[in-house]
Every structure is written in structure tokens, then in C-alpha cells.
Amino acid sequence: MSSTLAGWLQALALAGALALCYRPLGDYIAHLLTSARHLRVEKGLYKVVGVDGDADQRWPVYLRSVLAFSALSILFLYGLIRLQTHLLLSLGIPEMAPHQAWNTAVSFTTNTNWQSYSGESAMGHLVQMAGLAVQNFVSAAVGIAVVAALIRGFTRNRTDRVGNFWVDLTRIVLRLLLPLSIVFALVLVANGVIQNFHGFHDLATLGGDTQSIPGGPVASQEVIKELGTNGGGFFNANSAHPFENPNGFTNWLEIFLLLVISFSLPRTFGKMVGDHRQGYAIVAVMALFWVASAALITFSEHQHAGTAMQAAGGAMEGKEQRFGIAASSLFAASTTLTSTGAVNSFHDSYSAFGGGITIFNMMLGEIAPGGTGSGLYGMLILAIVAVFVAGLMVGRTPEYLGKKLGGREMKFASLYILTTPALVLIGTGVAMALPGERAGMLNSGAHGFSEVLYAFTSASNNNGSAFAGITVNTPWYDTALGLCMVFGRFLPMVFVLALAGSLAQQQPVPASAGTLPTHKPLFVGLLSGVVLIVVGLTYFPALALGPIAEGLH
Amino acid sequence: MPTILRTHLTALRMLLVMTVILGVAYPLLVTGISQVAFADKANGSIVKADGKEVGSGLLGQNYNLPKKDPNNADEQAQPDPKFFQPRFSTGSYDPKASGASNLGPNDEKLTRTIQDRRAAIAAFDGVDPASVPVDAVTASGSGLDPHISVAYAKEQVNRVAKARGLSTDTLNRLIDKYTEGRSLGFLGQDGVNVVLLNKAISEQQ
Numbered sequence A: 001m002s003s004t005l006a007g008w009l010q011a012l013a014l015a016g017a018l019a020l021c022y023r024p025l026g027d028y029i030a031h032l033l034t035s036a037r038h039l040r041v042e043k044g045l046y047k048v049v050g051v052d053g054d055a056d057q058r059w060p061v062y063l064r065s066v067l068a069f070s071a072l073s074i075l076f077l078y079g080l081i082r083l084q085t086h087l088l089l090s091l092g093i094p095e096m097a098p099h100q101a102w103n104t105a106v107s108f109t110t111n112t113n114w115q116s117y118s119g120e121s122a123m124g125h126l127v128q129m130a131g132l133a134v135q136n137f138v139s140a141a142v143g144i145a146v147v148a149a150l151i152r153g154f155t156r157n158r159t160d161r162v163g164n165f166w167v168d169l170t171r172i173v174l175r176l177l178l179p180l181s182i183v184f185a186l187v188l189v190a191n192g193v194i195q196n197f198h199g200f201h202d203l204a205t206l207g208g209d210t211q212s213i214p215g216g217p218v219a220s221q222e223v224i225k226e227l228g229t230n231g232g233g234f235f236n237a238n239s240a241h242p243f244e245n246p247n248g249f250t251n252w253l254e255i256f257l258l259l260v261i262s263f264s265l266p267r268t269f270g271k272m273v274g275d276h277r278q279g280y281a282i283v284a285v286m287a288l289f290w291v292a293s294a295a296l297i298t299f300s301e302h303q304h305a306g307t308a309m310q311a312a313g314g315a316m317e318g319k320e321q322r323f324g325i326a327a328s329s330l331f332a333a334s335t336t337l338t339s340t341g342a343v344n345s346f347h348d349s350y351s352a353f354g355g356g357i358t359i360f361n362m363m364l365g366e367i368a369p370g371g372t373g374s375g376l377y378g379m380l381i382l383a384i385v386a387v388f389v390a391g392l393m394v395g396r397t398p399e400y401l402g403k404k405l406g407g408r409e410m411k412f413a414s415l416y417i418l419t420t421p422a423l424v425l426i427g428t429g430v431a432m433a434l435p436g437e438r439a440g441m442l443n444s445g446a447h448g449f450s451e452v453l454y455a456f457t458s459a460s461n462n463n464g465s466a467f468a469g470i471t472v473n474t475p476w477y478d479t480a481l482g483l484c485m486v487f488g489r490f491l492p493m494v495f496v497l498a499l500a501g502s503l504a505q506q507q508p509v510p511a512s513a514g515t516l517p518t519h520k521p522l523f524v525g526l527l528s529g530v531v532l533i534v535v536g537l538t539y540f541p542a543l544a545l546g547p548i549a550e551g552l553h
Numbered sequence B: 001m002p003t004i005l006r007t008h009l010t011a012l013r014m015l016l017v018m019t020v021i022l023g024v025a026y027p028l029l030v031t032g033i034s035q036v037a038f039a040d041k042a043n044g045s046i047v048k049a050d051g052k053e054v055g056s057g058l059l060g061q062n063y064n065l066p067k068k069d070p071n072n073a074d075e076q077a078q079p080d081p082k083f084f085q086p087r088f089s090t091g092s093y094d095p096k097a098s099g100a101s102n103l104g105p106n107d108e109k110l111t112r113t114i115q116d117r118r119a120a121i122a123a124f125d126g127v128d129p130a131s132v133p134v135d136a137v138t139a140s141g142s143g144l145d146p147h148i149s150v151a152y153a154k155e156q157v158n159r160v161a162k163a164r165g166l167s168t169d170t171l172n173r174l175i176d177k178y179t180e181g182r183s184l185g186f187l188g189q190d191g192v193n194v195v196l197l198n199k200a201i202s203e204q205q
Helices: A003-034 A040-049 A059-082 A098-109 A125-155 A165-190 A218-227 A248-273 A276-303 A307-312 A324-337 A352-363 A374-394 A407-433 A445-460 A475-505 A521-552 B003-037 B108-125 B150-164 B168-177 B194-204
Strands: A161-163 A201-204 A210-213 B046-049 B052-056 B191-193
Touching: A003 A125, A003 A165, A003 A248, A003 A276, A003 A324, A040 A165, A040 B003, A059 A098, A059 A125, A059 A161, A059 A165, A059 A475, A059 B003, A098 A125, A098 A475, A125 A161, A125 A165, A125 A218, A125 A248, A125 A374, A125 A475, A125 B003, A161 A165, A161 A475, A165 A218, A165 A248, A165 B003, A201 B052, A210 B052, A218 A248, A218 B003, A248 A276, A248 A324, A248 A374, A276 A324, A276 A352, A276 A374, A276 A521, A307 B108, A324 A352, A352 A445, A352 A521, A374 A407, A374 A475, A374 A521, A407 A445, A407 A475, A407 A521, A445 A475, A445 A521, B046 B194, B052 B194, B108 B150, B150 B168, B150 B191, B150 B194, B168 B194, B191 B194
Parallel strands: none
Antiparallel strands: A201 A210, B046 B052
16 A cells, blocks of 8 residues: 555545534433532542532632642642652652642643653652642643633523532543543553553663663553543553554554543533534634645655755655555644643654644644644634624624623633643843843754744643754743743633633524524635634744744745 | 641551552562563563573664773773674663664754765775665664665675675575564564574574
8 A cells, every 4th residue: 555545545534533423422421520429439539639529600709719629630730750769669760850740730730731841751650640740630621611611601591500619520531431441541551552551671782782671551641542532641652652552553553542532522522502603613724724734744754855855755754664655644743632632753854844834833822733632622712713703893792602792701712722822922022132041942044043933822722732953941941931831721611611601601692694603614705714724823923033934935 | 737748647547558559569579470471572682692691682782893902991982893883872782771873853963973874884884975874874863773674785795694604595585584564564663683583594504
């Protein structure tokens, strides 16, 4: 089989598998977010934790619960990392500096999984599984919980209640993430991903070398790293490492896992608002960007423009033989369009345009399909902006799903849209203005600028991948990128939950002849246009200095 | 108790419960099942020769000649002609230093490095520089890539055959045997597993 055909087939198989899961998984998530019944184990858990599972919260209380849980997660993880030399299974790893521990704790709590450390030399097994992997689960669940509250804002009327965070969190973890993780972790192990508690194990090779074979509970972390759109690798090489991603099938499965929840959530949305067509419109926009992005990156990598790539005769620097260009490009598009940030090949060595598209994908706000939960709420905010723009054209107050989008709602939506660009552009600008921070670049010229732009785009959008040549384990970068991750994660959540509260209080307005239908192809086109224009106008100058300048050079 | 404190106490209890379930019970369960059902794979797909562990079938290795002066840290390692050579590795196939070069597509240093590699491989294998395939002159993403392309394996056959006194037919047969096709026929890319190939060749003699 030719590699072109194989490349098409694996993308088609992926699209087919995601389409098959759309209805059952989306409906199942809607069910677990709306069901009035608690499982027995959940009732026991609520008793231990001390929450009333039947009491819904007002939006400020919901928000306070999200923030309290996340703040304690950061503190707990920070403590665990700093104390790991005294803990079990620490493998004799040296103590981590405070700035790097802060960066790592924030990174995993915010679903970013930016890693300024190398897994194999900086993390013991206990911190990996009881610290980092736990956040992989709960940070993903927090994202889904927040979008659930937003959807309830649309579905509920004249109430100040948007759901119970503790119940949402518990159900998403116990009924969705944990069972899927157990099943697919075992599938990964059956294909060669390791799962043990050994340390490094030295052996003499046939070539006369000594090689240290690593150990660790990798599969159990690998699966939730993808499923929860986290992306933090057990090893430095992330999903390029043969022990994380041993063959073409595990690679395909990992791409599937990192997309499946986010691509199914529009169905959950459609089901909860009582109109599946609304979900189809949203997922159509997501799919459009995903297909276009994957195709463009694959095309650009096959063109392999650039002096080094021309000298080599292809774009295989930083890519694995067992994946090749097509499966690497598909992974790159999917990981940057979600908030995953896992990599099976190194984006820094991608062609100027291929690498540029990975940056652009994150700049879209990670909405196609985006992180678990965060992708859908990001897209719904843009849908609100699209409805608003359409309303301006005809001069009437816009409404979406029967809820009026007045000044208050539009303020929250606008603040949401402004948050990440402000963090990205200010952060990049400051880093470029400081000589010490500029020196962190590995590559020179436009490509070096792209490394800095990538870092701030990735951190502020909670992606976590990198143009990894840049040296970021410095107090300045660890602190600055940590702040970008915190603000990039929690400020948008504040605005989303405030919006949810504001929508839930309204009395629905009946659809009239002047209502813009939000399930038709016209709206899909309008929303896609809004996404492109908002992002394009915001980031074009920055992109022009980096990947575009390099690509046209 | 003030509300804000109560919320944080709830959060703390929730975090601890989650840590016990997801951070302890879950990995123990998965490890337990894996060690029973897939012990070989869960422990790193270790390969043995003469009963001795010689590597993992998933992690590439170096095949270099012994250094002329073991105390000279600056001495460049020379490839051993008796072995099929793997791809270049930024971390020199040390699993404690996995990772990539991260050099950009227009990087001058990378361009020069690739040109040098092409010339060196062509001279080493006695072939035309233009016929050296792309995977041979580029470094992998993990630095532990166990595979090379079939083209690169075929390109090395004459050199290995000469160094070992084996027929090229034998080597070509072994290359076919250790070529791992795409998963399910269409996922990923095919490649020759260098670790398994070199082990099989060593066992021929």
C-alpha cells in the first residue's frame, strides 16, 4: 500500500470511529450530567467529602468550588513534588527547584501539562501517578463540569442554580474517565506500553554498550493523558517514546482518545438543550477546522520546504520511522486543536508552515474540538459572538437558544475572547524585550521568535506542547508561563460561569421570524468566519514575524 | 465556620479521596492485571540472547566500535560495520535522555549536519550519497527509535555482508523477517526493527 493511501485511510478510519462514538458517548455524558440518581459509591463518597449531592449551587458558589478545588490541587501537587525525595518510589531523583515545581503544579492542574522538566530524570513514580495522573483526571473533569454549567444556563429558566460542581466532578471521573481509562490502559499494555514499578534497569547490549531500561506505571498515565486532553508525557520524548507509543495502532488509538470526548460533547449539548441539530452545527464547525488543519500540515510536511529538509530529502527530523509523516501530522493537528499538547514528533523541526499551523491551531482558542469541556465552552462563546454579529447586521437584539444576549452577556463573552490573546501577546512581547529571555531560544531568527510565541500561546491556551528547543527551565519562564496558565485557565472559567448564571436567570423568548436559526449551514459558515476573523485579526502580526516570515524567506 | 473555609475543606477532602482512587487504586489495578496478563510487554518487551538480557525490542541501541582510548571523552564514536546502523539519536540512545534535536527546518547547523551524515554514510556503506534515504540522515523524535526504513536496511546489506562474511541473501531474508508492517495494514509506517535484526544476525554466527 502506498503511504499516501495509508495516510488517507488512517484519517478516514479516525473520522469514522469518532462519528460512531458521537451519539452514544454524547448521550451518555448528557445522561450522567442530568440524571437525578446517585450511584451507591457516589453517595458514600459524598458522605466522606461532606457534600449534599441533591443541592444545586448558584454560579458564584459553583465557581468558588472550582477555584478552591484547583487552588488546593496546585498546593498539594507543589508539596508532593517538593517533598518527593523523601517519598516512596522516588528513584533517587534530586529535588526540584521551587520555580519549576510551581510551574509543574500549575501546569497539571490547569490541564496544560507544559513540562519544563524531563520526566525520566525529574519525576519519581509516586509523583507521576499520585500527583500528575490524578490531575490528568480531575482537570479534565473540571473542564467538562464548567461546560455542563454553561449548558444548564441555556436549558434552565428563571433560576439561580447551575448545578453542583462536586456531583459533576465525581460523576465525570467515576462514570466516564475512570472506566474508559482502565479499558484502554490495558489495550495499550497489550501493545507494548509498559506498566510496572521498576526503576532504571541496566543491561549490556550486543553493541557493547550499557543501556538503562526505564520502568514505571506508564500505560495508566498515558491513557488519561490523551483521554483527558492533558498531554504531559511520562518521558521527555512524550508520545514519540516507544514505551508510551510503541506502534502505528497505539498511535492511532492515542489520537482517537484525545479527540473522542471533545468531539462527542456537542451531542451532549444538543441533547441537553433538546435539539440535536444545535449539536450538529457546532460539531460541523469543529470538524471543518480539524480536517483543514490536518490536511494543511500533512501537505506542508510532504512539501518539506527548508534548507535542512531539502538536504535530508524529507521531513523526518524529529519524527519516528514507525509513524512517518502522515501519522505524525495527524497527531500534530489533533494535539494542538485540542488542549492536549502531547506530541509524537517534535514540532520545532516541522516545516515553517506546518509548525505555523500548529501555533495557529492553539490561537484559535482550542475549539476544534478543543480540550475536554473547555473546547465546547470556547466554541459556544464564539457562537454567541457569531449570533451577536448577525444581530448587529439586522439591528435586533440577538438571541441564542431562546436566551437574549444583552449587554451583560456580551461583556462576559468579550472578556473571555480578550483574555488569552492579551496573555499571549504581552507575554511574548515582554520575553522578546528581555535579552536574558531572548537567549532561551535554540534556533535563531524568525524560527527563534516562533519558539517564544509558541511557548506563550501554548501556556495561555493550556495546550502544553512546545517548540521544545527553547530553554524554559529558568525562574523567569517558569514563573511567567505559570501565570499565563493560571490566568488562561481560570479567568475564562469565571466569565463562562458568570454567563451561565446570567442565562439561567432569564425567561426564554419564543423564536420568531427574526430569530437567526443556529442549526443551518448558514450559521456553520457564519461561526467559522467569526472564528477565523477574531483569531486572524488578533494574531496575524505575531504570526507574520514568526512562521510566515520563515516560510516566505 | 465561614463559607470560604468550608468550601476549601470540602475541596481538600475531595482531592484526597480522588488521590486514593485515581492515584493509588487505579494504577495498582492496571499494573496488577498487566503483570498477570501481559507481563512481558508490561515490563518493557525485553529481548534475550543466550539467556542474557540484551535490550528492549522497542528501544533502539548504539552499535559502535570500542573507543581507541577509553579515557578520551572527545573521541567520536565510530559505527561498527558488523551491525546494521540505527537512525541518529540526539541522546545517543540513552533512555535517560529521550528527546529530539528541536532544530528548525532552515537551521544552518542542522543542514550542515545532515550533509555531513549523508557523506559519511555513503562512504561507510560504499554507496552513492544520493541513495542514502531520509531516515538515515535525520534524528528521530524520541532518540530511541528502534526502526529504520527498508530502503536504509537494504542500503547497508553489502557492508554488513562483507564485515560478517554472510551472504546478502541471508541478510535480505532476515530484513524481510524483521520488517514490521503498518499496524492492521494501514496505520503508521513500516520499518525494520534494528534491535531484533542485529540480534538475529549475531545469532547466525
